[in-house]
Amino acid sequence: MNEEREPDEGGEPEQIDLSGVFKAMQPMADFYRTQNAGLMKQLAEAVMPTERIGQTLARQIFESSGLSDRFREALEPLHEHFREQWRDLFASIGSLKDRIYPENLRDAEPKLNELKQLLLEEGIPLMWVPGPKIVRALLDAPDAVERRRIVGRRWRGIVNDCEAVASSVDHPDLLEARDFALDCVSALRAGHANPAQALAANLLDSLMHAHFEKGDRVKLTSNKKGKAKFDLNDYGVRVSLTFAPVWYAYEEFWVHKGDPIPRMFARHASAHGVSRAQYSRINAVYGLMLAVSVMKFFDVELER
Known part of the structure; x- marks a missing residue:
């Protein structure tokens, strides 16, 4: 089931309020919604x-x-x-x-419909990770099945990309999270995919709780059956591209309602539906990509 965590004791990490952080990007988002x-x-x-x-x-x-x-x-x-x-x-x-666009997307020049499909319909992170060659392969793949196969075949290269981006994080409020991300990298390389997935899922959740106000966090993770999908036009461009796959990963999942355990990476299912259906090396890589992408977003956007 979905749970609300109690706040940690000790110093409060810096939080982001979406209403004020991305003013510089808002004119572009507004422009997309006009007749032009x-x-x-x-x-x-x-x-x-x-x-x-x-x-x-x-x-x-x-x-x-x-x-x-x-x-x-x-x-x-x-x-x-x-x-x-x-x-x-x-x-x-x-x-x-x-x-x-971060460096891994600039040469690829993805089209808006491509981004929407991969980020929102398939939950594949593309901001900062994976590297440009794998981004190109994912964009060129004919369908979602082949894209998932690419992640499965090229997982070592994706893990290397995640390690490089995580290692570049240097904001004081993110150093502990960076070390846990690197622990995920080490676990995957050592063949411990299940612990890596569990840690990545909880690291992602911890980052969302630590650096967003509750209202913004709930909006970004409210993926409920029968409700409106995440709208890319509701936010600045960088926010949309980073958090669309996060929204996907927070698919509603209730054990007591008998919800089927999803095969794709899902944060709630990783926590409350531990099974062979949910836990796999591919899903551990998805979880690591999401955690690293979100962490790098905060590394770029948090005040120093």
């Missing part, structure tokens, strides 16, 4: 380098205006002026993408 969302999606997914987008778009607007050659010549200085502005605008969009 389609245009922004095309720009974000464009293959053309951002410095060329502005030049091309400005030229197309100018050349399609139906003006005479003489009038075009007279307007050429104005054209040059606005071309510079377009170039600066789209260069800033490219820079914004780099600030939102």
Whole structure:
């Protein structure tokens, strides 16, 4: 069953209130919800380098205006002026993408529908871990079954990626969590997948309790049957991409209601439905990825 933990004794770790942390990202989230969302999606997914987008778009607007050659010549200085502005605008969009996406996602340039499928429908973490080669393989896979097989086949590489990202965490409030994440890494390498999964599931839960106010935490983990799904548009971009798979992992599970034990990694089932159906090396890797992704999110966002 789902349980509410008592607060730990001792000093309180720093907590994040979602209402104020991501103000810098809110304009982009708002923009996605407006009638111009389609245009922004095309720009974000464009293959053309951002410095060329502005030049091309400005030229197309100018050349399609139906003006005479003489009038075009007279307007050429104005054209040059606005071309510079377009170039600066789209260069800033490219820079914004780099600030939102961690290094493992920048070369992959995933499309929004791909992100939604992997993060929200399959619960696969992609923020900070796994590494770019495995991200590319997951994006190129034809379906969810093959993606799970990729995690199973390439688990050693994913564990290496998790170790590298966990080792980079240096916020004072996260040092203990970092050490536990590295314990998960050691357990998996030593062939102790079940203890690794149990520790990863509880580490994830501990991070959520320690660094979110209760209302925000409940909203991010309220995956109840028959209720609305996690909405990527409700948060800033980085929050959405990090916590969509967390929401998936917190699928409602009640022993006394006879709920079937899920085969995919689930936090509540890991705690209250210990079984061969839930515990596996693949699920231990999923749990480790989730814990490391969330921990790195806090490492980046918490004040120092």
